[in-house]
Amino acid sequence: PVASVLERGGVKIARDDVVRDEPTNNIPDTIFTKLGQQLHRRSQHPIGILKNAIHNYFDSNYENKFDKFDDLCPIVTVKQNFDDVLVPADHVSRSYNDTYYIDPQTVLRCHTSAHQAELLSKGYTQFLVTGDVYRRDSIDSTHYPVFHQMEGVRVFSPNDWESSGQDGTAYAAEDLKKCLEGLARHLFGAVEMRWIDTYFPFTDPSFELEIYFQEKWLEVLGCGVTEQEILKRSGNSNNVAWAFGLGLERLAMVLFDIPDIRLFWTTDERFTSQFSEGQLGIKFKPFSKFPPCYKDMSFWINESFTENNLCEVIRGIAGDLVEEVCLIDNFTNKKGMTSHCYRVAYRSMERSLTDEEINELQWKVREQVESKLNVVLR
Ligand code: PHE
Helix, strand or coil: CHHHHHHCCCCCCCHHHCCCCCCCCCCCHHHHCCCCCCHHHCCCCHHHHHHHHHHHHHHHHCCCCCEEECCCCCEEEHHHHCHHHCCCCCCHHHCCCCCCEEECCEEECCCHHHHHHHHHHCCCCEEEEEEEEECCCCCECCECCEEEEEEEEEEECHHHHHCCCCCHHHHHHHHHHHHHHHHHHHHHCCCCEEEEEEEECCEEEEEEEEEEECCEEEEEEEEEEECHHHHHHCCCCCCEEEEEEEEHHHHHHHHHCCCCHHHHHCCCHHHHCCCCCCCCCCCCCCCCCCCCEEEEEEEECCCCCCHHHHHHHHHHHHHHHEEEEEEEEEEECCCCCEEEEEEEEECCCCCCCCHHHHHHHHHHHHHHHHHHHCCEEC
């Protein structure tokens, strides 16, 4: 197993280097097998095609001045992932329920912002970082525990804004919005966009960009003016910067009409053969949709129950055959016991599933939900 992980591409940790039984490690096999796959470095894969298109936008608008990183190790310290970007000590994103921990000091990065502080300290002033990021989450067509982000950072010095008559923050915010609106037009053509004010620990002010697509407003990125404390610690006291983080799957689903996030991981040629290097205009033609199979499951929960843990158990057994896990009923009885009913949708994107194999999966799911989550099946 050690060799096979190394072969899968450059990730400097072997699976057996980690004490897997440590209760502080919450990384399942389904996640381990994703390390090193680096979809963003495959030029024929939608994620790689999109990364290259964004690189091209920055190359042509900024005279090749952005440094690009797409091979930074996804295994980072808690300090890099959280402390260095000012995530508060009690922020939910630090919990074992939300983040994959290798040990109490080491995580699979949950965002590419984990590399901001280090690159700023090394003196980089304009850069893009693309990589796989990992988050424990629920299961549906737009959520998968591994996805890809691109981080962008640009630093300004007083010279840049002084002649504009604006202060540094206003100047950076304006430049940021212009840059990202231009990127959205480059990728999507003429689209309706809107800015939403939001909160991130590492930027102030902070914004999200939404794009109107298929009759819905879709959030495509988070960004803002970098907190001064981050710049100060990196030796940029007099400077001002902006940063953004965009979700590549989200953008690629819109760009290429990809209906389900699991498709990015399939090796089925009916998917992979539809995309080619440098081609942004391709629309994915779904191969026939195979029938779903629904299984309901009810149980009494305990205080430690979380939906993320349930989803991980199900994903551990069914892998990519699980399409959605949805809470369909929730009540508390007179004794104060709470019951949840979840509907699990199983569907393969490649073939029809048999009743037999689904029944077998569901049987295992019920067994493990009871033993691992300490709930009582009804
Ligand atoms: N890291 C944020 C996220 O993953 C996105 C972000 C990056 C926001 C940089 C602001 C600045 O949601």
